[in-house]
Every structure is written in C-alpha cells, then in structure tokens.
Amino acid sequence: MAVINVKQISKRYGSCVALDGVSLQVNPGEIYGLIGPDGAGKTTLFRILVTLLLPDEGEAEVDGLDTVRDYRKIRSRIGYMPGRFSLYQDLSVEENLDFFATMFGTSIAENYENIKEIYAQIEPFKDRKAGALSGGMKQKLALCCALVHRPSVLFLDEPTTGVDAISRKEFWNMLYRIRRSGVTILVSTPYMDEAALCDRISLIQKGRIIETGTPDEIVGRYPHQLFGVCGEPAYPLLKFLRTCSGVLRCFSFGSEHHVAAEPGVLTAGGLQAAIEGAGFRNVSVRDIRPNIEDCFMELAKENDYGQG
C-alpha cells in the first residue's frame, strides 16, 4: 500500500493554477523525488501533504490518513523540512533541537540513536546560534529537527537549494541512511542531476505531473537519438544546429549542445561533417545517453503544446 497517495489534487491561488489534477503514489521505504523548476507547484503539493493547505479538488492520504480530516494525526507522524531555513536563528543548535523534540513530546536523549549520525557532525557546534551556521550545517540541523521525533514519512522541500556540491553529496548519503531505517522520503528539487539519486521520481511542470517512474525508466522512454555537440563559436552553433534538417531540438548544456533527432536519421559523423562544413572550429560530435534533464525538456515541450 502506498504511504503517500495523491489523487487528482488541484489548487488555485486566484486565477493562478498551482496544481492541476496531480496524482502520485509513494511506496513504503522509498526516496521519491519531485523534480521540477521553480514555480512548478512543488511547494504547494508539499504544503497540502503536510496539512498546511487545503486542496481545492481531489484528496490525498499520508500513512493511510486523509490530509483534510485526519490532519491532527498526520502532524505527529511526519517530519517536514520547509524549503526556506526555518529554525530559530537566535537559539543555539542544541536549543533548537531540544525545542522541536519537546514539541513532538519526546527528547533528544530518547531519540539520539535516530539522529546520531547527522547530529554528530554538528554537535561540536551545539552552543552556536543557528543563525551563525554555514548553509550545509543549517541544513543538517534542520534535518535533525525534522527527524528527532522518529517520523514515518519525511517531507523535504528543496533541501539542497543553496547548498554547495560537497554538502549536497553528503546530504544524499544521509538520506540513504535514513531510508535504511524504514522512513519513506518525499523530496523535491529543482536540480535535475539529483533526480537520478532517487528511487522513483515525478517530473512536474506548471502544476502538472508530466512523467513518473524510476530514473532509468524515464530515460528509457526518451524517444529520440541524442548527440552531444561541441564547437566554436558556441552560440551561432546552437542557432545553426536548430536549422539543420533532421534536428528536432537543440539545447545548450554547459559547454555542450544536446541535439535530439529522429532515430536513424542522423549519424554523429554526418552531423560533424555538416557542422564543419558551415565553418565552425573545434567541432566534436558524440552519441550520448539522455539524462533526466533531456527527458524533462522533451516532456515540458509536449506539456506546453498540450496546454496551448
């Protein structure tokens, strides 16, 4: 049975549709990623699931409890880490943790085992004010506060936004450890590269779920052939590629352009010759496997057409 079960949820703010018929199921003990750009509706969905907002339509269950009717029971079973750092800046690390532990009717000592691995990293700074911590440490403290009462479901809204690459990596390792203890985790992120770290993901854009599955499944469903193209000058190259026959889409990914084409229409060699023929320097073209971002771009286009 799904731990989180969302059925056709819609939410509007005035004329702005934040969520439009969203459905998803999260199985016990998995890390489920909600991937989408800013403004896609991730936070709204989180707030509905943690009983802070009421949906306009549809219903949702967390741990078998209805988010509207049984909100009080849900509140004691979940851990929630909002997108923004939301602890008391003028209280010390230990005071914050102690406060949230007592709020949930427990204490640090009782649940020390549960948070030990994470808390051990910030314990040397336990007398420091939370406001004076670095981004990575704030994040760890917030995670401790969300975990201190042994929740069965953990909601992490963009936990890695504004955190450096190393801390992000550490953070994901912590999530795996938490998962091992049987906690179900719903995590949202705007970073496509983090999608591959989840067990299952949903891609969300403009309030709609545009794809759901394991990262591999989603990548496997990518319908086109993909080339990675480098060359100079980069921007004219992007424009040139978009005019090439057989090219469906072309996006810039850092130093490389990702070119999507119908399977079997183009080859890397043929494309390279065409580009060099147009006078670009240092050209290299290679076959690549699509990543989640390629899939997202592809699906987002369809979603746009579908809405337009």
Added chain:
Amino acid sequence: MKGFLSFVRKEFRHIFRDKRTILIVLVMPVVQIILFGFAISTEVYDARVDIVGNWSDPSVRRIAGRIEQNHYLRVVSVYETVADVPERFRKGLTDVAVCFERDFDARLRHEGRAEVRLLSDASDPNTAQMIVNYVNGVLTDAQSDLLLKDRPEPASEASFPYVQYMYNPSVLSAYNFVPGVMGLILMLVCSMMTAISIVREKEYGTMELLLVSPVRPMSVIVSKAVPYLVLSVVNLLTILLLARWVLDVPMRGSLLLLLLVSVLFILASLGLGLLISVIASTQKTALLISGMGLTMPTMIFSGIIFPCESMPVILQYFSDIIPAKWYIIIVKKVMIEGVGFGYICQEFLVLLAMTVCLLSVSIGLFRKRL
C-alpha cells in the same frame, strides 16, 4: 505541559537575546514614566509677574507681597503705565502683568470695590492659563482677607467661588500622566510585542513548523502570551513603584483591585496583538499597524494629552471603542480617588466585554493552517 514550558522558555530566550526587545519591554516604560513625570509636566514654576500700579498704594503693596510669597510666582518689575506692558511681553521679560486701578486702596476702602486687570502673554495658551489661575488664586485670597477685615460678619456678597482640588490638591500633572502612561505601556508591550513575535514566526517560516507539529494552535497562542503577560506585570509594578516613590502619586485605592483590572486590560491588549498578528504578514506591517493603529489613537483619544470632553462629539464616541480609555478611567478612579469596585463597575464591564470580544475574535481567526 512539558511542551508548553519549553515553549515559554523559548519565548523568554527570544526576548532576552534581542537587545531591542529588552529595550522596548523593560527600559522604555521606566524612561516614559520619568519623562512624562518630570520633563513633560504642565506645571509652571517661577512665573514672572509685573505689578502695574502705584507702589505707594498700601493695598497694591500688600497684594504684591502675597504674589511674591507664592512659590510659583515671582514679581520681577513694578511700574505705573499699562502702555509699557506690550513692550515687556515682546522682549520676553515677563509672563503676566497685574494692573491695579488708580487710587486702588482708596476705592477699595470707600466704595468697597476696586478693579484689577490681568494681562497675559498668551502666545502659549496652556502656560498662560496656568499662570493666570495662580494669580487669580492669590487675588481671591487677598480679596477674602480684605472683605473679612472690613466687615467682621460674613457677608453674602463675599461668596466668590472657592475651589478645592479634592484628589489632587496641588494639581500635579503626574496624577494624569501616570495612569495614562500605564495604559499606553501595557498596551504597547502586550499588543505590539505579541503581534511582532507571532508575525516573526510567520516571516521566518517557523510558524510552518509549529503548525505541522502536533502542538495545538491554542497552546501556541497561550505560550506566546504568557511571557508578555509576566513582563507586563513586572512593568506594572515598576510603574507603580516609580509613581509612588518618585512622582509622589498616591495609591489610595486597593492595590489588588488595580492589579485585577490591569490583568484584564493586559488580556484585552493581548487580544489586540493577536488580531494584528492575524492581519499582518511581516513584522514591519505589524509594527506600523500597532504604532499608527494603536499607540496614536490611544495617546490622542484616551485623554492622556487632550481631554476627551473637549473633542467633537463624533470623536468622543470614537474614543469609546479604545480599551485604554476605559482602563485609564478606572486607574484614575482607583489610584487617585481611591474608590472601590462599585464605582468602577460600569467601566469594568465595558473593558470585560471588549476583552472577551477581542480574544474570541482573534483566537477564532488564528489559523491552524497556512
């Protein structure tokens, strides 16, 4: 219960770790009382008096002597022509001129009446009013003495008004300011600080976490209110001590009654603060609403500075909806007049109704979701 205590402890930490909060909550009340009590007083000391008249006239001399004896007044100059008075006002040499009729003593003796005219530089009307009152008092005393001396048996025509300031014999302004400042400070600390501390949780996003926890919104409200209630009582006691021992304002009524009424008023203020916290979403908004929406009207309409009786009728009705006005009335009655509960019953009930109303509305509006 453990959760509640830990919540209250957290609130106290917020208060004591923020210097500005401490300043507003504990230092400001003391400063305000001392400022209002000493600096902003409506009493006039050492008013300068000119005597215009014939210095050889014995009655003039006798009255001038009496003026000199009054420790609020001081005779600075004596001359004979009224025409000199405007020039002395313009130069700022004197505050009031007492002009005696020609042959003052003789007329008084033969006709039983003589005229004195008071000329006052009323460019500052409040001060002028006070000084004229002082001089009038001296003249009235002198008149009664003269009449008694001339006609041993009390005459009916000697019935000029005899004014006694029953509960404030020396007309000290502290008697008015202390109750006013009490109302102002209790409201400021309770409404403004409670509103800000709740809105701060909203602004920093911690309210989201509090709401998601199993803690009931009601206990969030109560634990927010308790620290400010405690601090308000501390403030109240500080003010009362300062008022009694520094400003010499008496405590004639029952201290217990005063405390009871104060706690009621504190609750009303907490209700107002909660209401503001429901409306405002940022600390700035909360500060503006409590500053412009609470402090200003309280200053103006509760009779601290301007008497309500001299306002247009419509504003008098408006002043009725301000809780501080009723509280201040009660404090004046209990502290200064020393009356018992029976005499403040009506005001007490108004305040009680307001408190119940404010608390229930704001608790009802306090959201258990975002």
